[in-house]
Amino acid sequence: xxxxxxxxxxxxxxxxxxxxxxxxxxxxxxxxxxxxxxxxxxxxxxxxxxxxxxxxxxxxxxxxxxxxxxxxxxxxxxxxxxxxxxxxxxxxxxxxxxxxxxxxxxxxxxxxxxxxxxxxxxxxxxxxxxxxxxxxxxxxxxxxxxxxxxxxxxxxxxxxxxxxxxxxxxxxxxxxxxxxxxxxxxxxxxxxxxxxxxxxxxxxxxxxxxxxxxxxxxxxxxxxxxxxxxxxxxxxxxxxxxxxxxxxxxxxxxxxxxxxxxxxxxxxxxxxxxxxxxxxxxxxxxxxxxxxxxxxxxxxxxxxxxxxxxxxxxxxxxxxxxxxxxxxxxxxxxxxxxxxxxxxxxxxxxxxxxxxxxxxxxxxxxxxxxxxxxxxxxxxxxxxxxxxxxxxxxxxxxxxxxxxxxxxxxxxxxxxxxxxxxxxxxxxxxxxxxxxxxxxxxxxxxxxxxxxxxxxxxxxxxxxxxxxxxxxxxxxxxxxxxxxxxxxxxxxxxxxxxxxxxxxxxx
Amino acid sequence: xxxxxxxxxxxxxxxxxxxxxxxxxxxxxxxxxxxxxxxxxxxxxxxxxxxxxxxxxxxxxxxxxxxxxxxxxxxxxxxxxxxxxxxxxxxxxxxxxxxxxxxxxxxxxxxxxxxxxxxxxxxxxxxxxxxxxxxxxxxxxxxxxxxxxxxxxxxxxxxxxxxxxxxxxxxxxxxxxxxxxxxxxxxxxxxxxxxxxxxxxxxxxxxxxxxxxxxxxxxxxxxxxxxxxxxxxxxxxxxxxxxxxxxxxxxxxxxxxxxxxxxxxxxxxxxxxxxxxxxxxxxxxxxxxxxxxxxxxxxxxxxxxxxxxxxxxxxxxxxxxxxxxxxxxxxxxxxxxxxxxxxxxxxxxxxxxxxxxxxxxxxxxxxxxxxxxxxxxxxxxxxxxxxxxxxxxxxxxxxxxxxxxxxxxxxxxxxxxxxxxxxxxxxxxxxxxxxxxxxxxxxxxxxxxxxxxxxxxxxxxxxxxxxxxxxxxxxxxxxxxxxxxxxxxx
Numbered sequence: 001x002x003x004x005x006x007x008x009x010x011x012x013x014x015x016x017x018x019x020x021x022x023x024x025x026x027x028x029x030x031x032x033x034x035x036x037x038x039x040x041x042x043x044x045x046x047x048x049x050x051x052x053x054x055x056x057x058x059x060x061x062x063x064x065x066x067x068x069x070x071x072x073x074x075x076x077x078x079x080x081x082x083x084x085x086x087x088x089x090x091x092x093x094x095x096x097x098x099x100x101x102x103x104x105x106x107x108x109x110x111x112x113x114x115x116x117x118x119x120x121x122x123x124x125x126x127x128x129x130x131x132x133x134x135x136x137x138x139x140x141x142x143x144x145x146x147x148x149x150x151x152x153x154x155x156x157x158x159x160x161x162x163x164x165x166x167x168x169x170x171x172x173x174x175x176x177x178x179x180x181x182x183x184x185x186x187x188x189x190x191x192x193x194x195x196x197x198x199x200x201x202x203x204x205x206x207x208x209x210x211x212x213x214x215x216x217x218x219x220x221x222x223x224x225x226x227x228x229x230x231x232x233x234x235x236x237x238x239x240x241x242x243x244x245x246x247x248x249x250x251x252x253x254x255x256x257x258x259x260x261x262x263x264x265x266x267x268x269x270x271x272x273x274x275x276x277x278x279x280x281x282x283x284x285x286x287x288x289x290x291x292x293x294x295x296x297x298x299x300x301x302x303x304x305x306x307x308x309x310x311x312x313x314x315x316x317x318x319x320x321x322x323x324x325x326x327x328x329x330x331x332x333x334x335x336x337x338x339x340x341x342x343x344x345x346x347x348x349x350x351x352x353x354x355x356x357x358x359x360x361x362x363x364x365x366x367x368x369x370x371x372x373x374x375x376x377x378x379x380x381x382x383x384x385x386x387x388x389x390x391x392x393x394x395x396x397x398x399x400x401x402x403x404x405x406x407x408x409x410x411x412x413x414x415x416x417x418x419x420x421x422x423x424x425x426x427x428x429x430x431x432x433x434x435x436x437x438x439x440x441x442x443x444x445x446x447x448x449x450x451x452x453x454x455x456x457x458x459x460x461x462x463x464x465x466x467x468x469x470x471x472x473x474x475x476x477x478x479x480x481x482x483x484x485x486x487x488x489x490x491x492x493x494x495x496x497x498x499x500x501x502x503x504x505x506x507x
Numbered sequence: 508x509x510x511x512x513x514x515x516x517x518x519x520x521x522x523x524x525x526x527x528x529x530x531x532x533x534x535x536x537x538x539x540x541x542x543x544x545x546x547x548x549x550x551x552x553x554x555x556x557x558x559x560x561x562x563x564x565x566x567x568x569x570x571x572x573x574x575x576x577x578x579x580x581x582x583x584x585x586x587x588x589x590x591x592x593x594x595x596x597x598x599x600x601x602x603x604x605x606x607x608x609x610x611x612x613x614x615x616x617x618x619x620x621x622x623x624x625x626x627x628x629x630x631x632x633x634x635x636x637x638x639x640x641x642x643x644x645x646x647x648x649x650x651x652x653x654x655x656x657x658x659x660x661x662x663x664x665x666x667x668x669x670x671x672x673x674x675x676x677x678x679x680x681x682x683x684x685x686x687x688x689x690x691x692x693x694x695x696x697x698x699x700x701x702x703x704x705x706x707x708x709x710x711x712x713x714x715x716x717x718x719x720x721x722x723x724x725x726x727x728x729x730x731x732x733x734x735x736x737x738x739x740x741x742x743x744x745x746x747x748x749x750x751x752x753x754x755x756x757x758x759x760x761x762x763x764x765x766x767x768x769x770x771x772x773x774x775x776x777x778x779x780x781x782x783x784x785x786x787x788x789x790x791x792x793x794x795x796x797x798x799x800x801x802x803x804x805x806x807x808x809x810x811x812x813x814x815x816x817x818x819x820x821x822x823x824x825x826x827x828x829x830x831x832x833x834x835x836x837x838x839x840x841x842x843x844x845x846x847x848x849x850x851x852x853x854x855x856x857x858x859x860x861x862x863x864x865x866x867x868x869x870x871x872x873x874x875x876x877x878x879x880x881x882x883x884x885x886x887x888x889x890x891x892x893x894x895x896x897x898x899x900x901x902x903x904x905x906x907x908x909x910x911x912x913x914x915x916x917x918x919x920x921x922x923x924x925x926x927x928x929x930x931x932x933x934x935x936x937x938x939x940x941x942x943x944x945x946x947x948x949x950x951x952x953x954x955x956x957x958x959x960x961x962x963x964x965x966x967x968x969x970x971x972x973x974x975x976x977x978x979x980x981x982x983x984x985x986x987x988x989x990x991x992x993x994x995x996x997x
Binding site: 071072075076137140141142143144145147148151155156163167170171174175178181182185188189212311319348442 | 832834853891893894895899900902904906907910914916917920921924925928929932933936940976977980981984985
């Protein structure tokens with residue numbers, strides 16, 4: 001047991017990779033076996049995360065726990081250094097929870113099952129690695145590694161326009177990371193280490209003089225924006241969001257679930273873990289700009305979603321809208337670090353990351369469920385389906401309400417916290433963001449109305465296209481998500497407590 | 508007396524080549540088995556050298572010295588350091604996989620393997636030579652069989668042109684470098700070609716500044732430095748698969764290695780003076796090579812130009828004259844060698860079946876050739892510098908080195924990463940995924956088990972080095988520290 005506790009994080013991190021290799025060596029043609037092996041293998045990190053959660057010292061959530069350090073690349077002084085604090089713990093939980101659900105949601109994949117499951121497990125490792133890294137280079141390694149499985153998931157199992165979407169995804173993200181890569185190299189060269197804590201200390205203390213032949217202030221501002229752009233593309237923040245609707249729309253259902261559920265959080269996590277600690281002064285200086293971008297994301301994301309007639313695109317734009325709140329919270333926290341408002345806003349931002357993770361995954365899954373039955377995502381072609389598929393309808397409304405931010409469900413809590421925290425610092429932006437919230441209601445209701453209500457499209461009632469209700473496996477995917485939506489809406493303290501302890505200690 | 512392992516590594520391929528030449532030409536299977544045994548032998552010996560090289564001692568090890576022409580101060584002086592040891596291993600790996608890939612050659616396999624081994628001997632020789640004369644001797648031995656291998660077994664359409672172009676380019680380069688070597692010989696007044704002695708010759712800064720460029724660029728031609736890279740893609744394309752593997756995988760490293768060993772290490776003051784220029788040329792290599800690779804429609808041309816881009820990173824690393832940059836460059840030589848060998852092996856396997864290398868004419872190859880597809884994808888990820896693979900481990904320190912010298916060069920060079928990602932991903936998709944053209948239906952036969960050995964070995968090396976940089980980087984670093992000592996001390 002000691003071994004387990006001492007290496008808990010590396011086991012959680014690398015178990016999916018080991019399982020992925022195992023899946024490759026399963027006999028060909030045994031699709032069922034591959035599915036179950038992958039599913040059970042993905043439950044192991046989740047179970048271990050629960051162990052981690054139980055043993056995590058929540059009162060000291062601001063300090064890293066379960067740290068492990070191994071020499072990785074001695075030549076450039078980069079160590080394999082991992083650990084969790086309250087912020088990363090909640091993200092690890094989100095990742096290990098969503099991955100088994102996404103794999104369960106992929107049981108209807110018929111082609112190249114082994115390769116699909118392998119990529120999914122590798123993807124999980126990449127995402128977990130980002131959340132666990134305490135070394136800047138390791139962070140970047142995992143940051144990039146996650147791209148490869150996602151690219152192939154979209155490219156191989158996506159819908160018609162997948163080639164365009166996958167390449168766009170790849171180029172956008174690789175291109176966006178170039179600045180990050182350069183800035184990381186710069187920091188590594190300056191400080192001779194990649195340890196995030198050491199770099200943070202050195203970099204924040206460095207306030208005068210010249211770096212690389214330029215004044216420190218200039219270099220810091222350039223490097224700040226290099227970090228911001230890389231993470232903003234991933235979040236995605238307006239105007240860097242245009243890859244997202246394409247990638248989401250073309251990705252397979254489970255790919256969208258993970259993309260919206262976890263991958264977007266990587267960007268927001270980058271802001272919280274790296275941008276704010278490394279560039280406190282610049283973050284405060286440019287907080288207004290970040291808030292502006294966040295509000296644009298909220299408003300345009302909502303407008304964009306409202307304008308869609310493709311159900312999946314609608315949900316995709318809703319991600320832009322919801323992730324805008326995350327950035328708004330971060331911007332508010334950046335503007336006035338240490339204040340109560342900042343803590344509230346940051347709590348809201350992190351909780352919103354978690355909430356959006358579960359509700360976006362749920363929404364994408366539900367779109368996938370109805371697409372599988374109707375083979376269309378065109379909202380105009382549904383209509384009046386509620387009587388035909390009542391269970392699905394109920395679940396869809398439930399998940400939509402979570403996304404809309406109905407009090408009593410999870411979305412309300414986090415959005416309220418963000419708004420409450422941001423109001424004191426940037427009332428104007430916050431007020432503008434509320435307009436976006438109004439349209440959030442509009443597009444959610446538009447989705448529900450066109451699918452469930454209105455005149456029945458007779459095509460789905462009879463004959464070959466007769467629609468069937470959601471099946472047991474699909475309900476099983478939704479159940480944990482719905483339970484979380486409800487529990488976080490009514491009693492968010494179990495999660496918020498851990499997050500809050502970390503936030504108050506760090507910001 | 509200890510076992511003279513380095514001379515055995517150098518001369519066993521020649522001996523094997525002679526034996527093979529004496530075998531009856533129609534006994535093709537026996538010839539192939541003989542070739543494979545020789546390659547396995549060389550691989551094991553080079554692995555032995557790699558594993559027993561003592562990193563804590565560093566410096567030159569496995570030293571052998573025999574008089575050859577004492578009157579002129581020429582001796583067969585052999586030894587490996589942290590830089591050349593990985594390259595010896597690389598040569599062993601490429602030789603082994605090259606022989607495997609060439610198993611199916613039906614046209615005069617006897618002569619083919621004999622020339623290939625002569626080439627391998629020359630390459631081993633350059634990497635382990637500590638005598639300037641011997642270095643040139645082996646250098647020419649390596650270049651000459653290349654001509655025949657391309658002209659006789661190459662791609663019918665361009666082989667004569669490419670073989671001629673390649674040989675002329677390389678001979679001109681080496682003649683220029685040879686002039687520099689002779690100048691050093693006479694200037695030093697020590698009457699020796701021994702490089703360890705010449706290192707201590709204390710050439711005047713003026714002498715070094717004059718002769719550094721001819722020596723460095725003369726060798727760097729073989730490393731594909733811009734604007735002398737032009738021979739290389741043509742040569743790659745025209746050469747048969749195993750020769751392309753040797754050519755891009757090992758031969759280009761000869762150029763870079765000799766440029767380091769002779770240019771930078773013997774003329775350190777010159778290196779310091781001209782480093783900014785080399786940095787600029789290498790920057791052009793990196794970015795321009797990537798752009799040109801992007802517009803290629805022939806898989807082999809694409810890989811050829813990507814080699815130009817990647818070898819540019821090697822030169823870029825050397826030109827920083829920093830520990831990290833040069834260490835990265837040393838690792839990049841190994842990583843790129845393995846990567847292009849894999850690329851050319853995979854491309855060759857596709858070409859042998861589809862009889863075309865035009866990317867637009869291919870498609871859906873992953874179904875009949877899953878192993879080749881996976882290997883190509885891994886090679887592609889290395890090429891993009893994806894973390895977790897050897898390319899990242901090599902390129903990252905190079906960029907760190909460049910930051911220390913000229914930050915804006917790093918900022919420009921990094922553009923190549925996204926360009927590379929674009930063309931590699933497009934090539935993978937168009938070649939291996941999508942619909943397979945109708946005419947290939949039933950023609951794409953699966954690869955042999957022995958081919959899988961080659962693909963797995965090459966891919967495994969890149970993944971292993973990517974995940975555990977410690978298995979090679981400290982060794983290279985120990986060699987580079989010696990170079991820095993020379994640079995600092997001169």
